[in-house]
Amino acid sequence: MKNNWEKWGNTEISTFQQDFLSWYFKNKRNLPWRENTEAYRVWISEIMLQQTRVETVIDYFYRFMEKYPNISDLANANEEELLKIWEGLGYYSRARNLKIAATQIMEEFNGIFPSTPHEISTLKGIGPYTTGAIASISFGLPEPAIDGNVQRVTSRLFEIEHDISKTSSRKIFDLCMRKIISHEYAGDFNQALMDLGSRICTPTSPKCEECPIQNYCLSYQKDTQLNFPVKTKKLKQKPLYYVALAMQNEQGEYYLKQRKDTGLLANMWTFPLIEVGKSEYNEFLKKKREFLGSEEFEDFIFTKEPLGEVTHIFSHLKWHILLFRGFEKENFLLSEKKFDEKSVWAKEDDYAKLVFPKPQIKLFELLKMENENS
């Protein structure tokens, strides 16, 4: 993949920074945590802003600063009172980590907020993003602060095709940012990116006609804004839970059923699959509940505990299958009985004539392993 930012020379970087920063200084929002750049205030605001919108944070920030004006007050905070202040913001571990980190600062840094990226990042609850934000805004260091906004803005600016949902792409954005960030106004530069990302370079309908850096933006030139950032559709597969029955007759044949002729895995053959609820499934899995058999196959006795578990991912589904083995209760030639036209007793020689989907193959393998172990 091509790295378009590497094509920028010093003059280009310089004019870009000028255009961008002058836009920011002219248009930046008056936010309570921007009154000064004291690390304590920047820290609290950045933690509050994680996964939370500016408008929501403002009131919380005022209340927090009133109750805990400095690091020492926070370190000595009563946890219940702290959580009360945080109430409604969500992600409550953020609040607990704030108190822990404040204690860290009191004990390990003599109550002075540490000023190097490495030291900052040792504080509980402060990850790469927040480290960069504090280092640049409070201490003027040219450190990137890469969040979803920055990834969106820079991926459009340079048509960066790296998948932002992959952890490994982070270093690409880090390199890019280190190249273009202003060393003189690092904190303002990072905040300019945040403002741009939230007010202009928005996810679904960016306001490119108002954008101060449209002249530099490859996506604007090529009208590819909505192709960026590249993100693998983490379409969540809906989980489905099944019990599979491996029923064997006197001849050693297994009972197989053919799926209906439409839909998923049409006409393919599997063990009988009984859909169960998630909680029921987990009870079987953790052996907190014994399997008591199946109404449809009441002439069989099943193992009370599963032989094992098989999972299979489709584009939109994830199957969880627990396999139980079944034997005939009485030898009265049930094996001759055909339950319906879409079922069959089959031995390995017959398998060649039947089409099995992948989950069924996995079930056969599980069964085979079990046979070898006993």
Added chain:
DNA sequence: AACTCGGGGGT
């Protein structure tokens, strides 16, 4: 790398 944590806004 996947999962969890919580609430709000956008569509």
Added chain:
DNA sequence: ACCCCAGAGTT
């Protein structure tokens, strides 16, 4: 009614 997050810790 979903979808998408101004992330970080845990496993």
